[in-house]
Amino acid sequence: MTYTIPAQTRIGHVHLKVSDLDKALSFYQGLLGFELMQKYGTQAAFISAGGYHHHIGLNTWYSKDAKPSHVPAPGLFHTAILYPTRKDLAAIFQRLVDAKYPITGASDHGVSEAIYLDDPDDNGVELYWDRPKDQWPLDAQGNLQMITEHLDLKGLLAEL
Numbered sequence: 001m002t003y004t005i006p007a008q009t010r011i012g013h014v015h016l017k018v019s020d021l022d023k024a025l026s027f028y029q030g031l032l033g034f035e036l037m038q039k040y041g042t043q044a045a046f047i048s049a050g051g052y053h054h055h056i057g058l059n060t061w062y063s064k065d066a067k068p069s070h071v072p073a074p075g076l077f078h079t080a081i082l083y084p085t086r087k088d089l090a091a092i093f094q095r096l097v098d099a100k101y102p103i104t105g106a107s108d109h110g111v112s113e114a115i116y117l118d119d120p121d122d123n124g125v126e127l128y129w130d131r132p133k134d135q136w137p138l139d140a141q142g143n144l145q146m147i148t149e150h151l152d153l154k155g156l157l158a159e160l
Contacts, residue, residue, distance in 0.1 A: 012055075013054050013055050013056060014056055014057070014079045015058075018063060018121050019064060019065050020060070020121075021044070021045060024045075024058045024120060024121065027120050028047055028056060031095065031096070031101060032081070033092075034047035034055070034056065035050075037052075040059075042060075043060050043064075044057065044058065044060070045058045046058075068121050068122035068123075079126070080114075080128060081125065081127050081128070083128065084129070086113065089156065089159075090160050091160065092115075093153065094157060096115070096117065102118075103116060104124075106153055107149065107150070110131075110136060110137040110145065111131055111136045111144070112129060113131075113151050114127065115151070
C-alpha cells in the first residue's frame with residue numbers, strides 16, 4: 001500500500017551545527033531578526049519567528065570552532081525561510097543591502113522569488129516568498145513548471 005504524507009504536514013524546524021554560537025546568533029537574530037526563545041549556556045540556542053518554540057536550533061555540541069564542511073560533501077544545501085509577502089522579502093533584502101551582507105544569488109522560480117546567502121558557517125540560506133498558487137506556471141497539461149530566472153532586485157526593492 002502506498003502512503004502519502006498528510007497535506008497539512010510542515011517542516012517544523014531545522015537544527016544547525018555551528019562553530020560559534022555568538023556569530024550564528026548575530027546573523028540569525030541580529031541580522032535576520034529571529035527572536036531568541038531559549039539559550040542553553042554557551043552551547044545552544046533556539047530562535048523563532050512569532051513566538052513559536054523554535055524554527056531554528058543552533059548548537060556547538062559537535063562543531064565548536066570547526067571549519068565549514070566542503071561544498072561537494074553531502075549535507076544540507078540550504079535552509080529556506082519563507083516570508084509572508086513580497087514586501088517582507090524586499091524589506092529583508094534592503095536590510096542585507098544596508099548591512100553590506102553578501103548575497104550569493106537571487107532567482108525567480110515562477111512559484112517564488114528567492115535571495116540566497118550563506119550564514120557565518122557557510123550554511124546556505126534561502127530567503128523567499130511564494131506567489132499565490134493561482135499564479136504558478138503550468139504547462140498545457142496543468143503540470144507545475146518551476147523555472148530559475150534572474151530576479152529583478154530593483155523591482156523587488158520598489159515594493160518598499
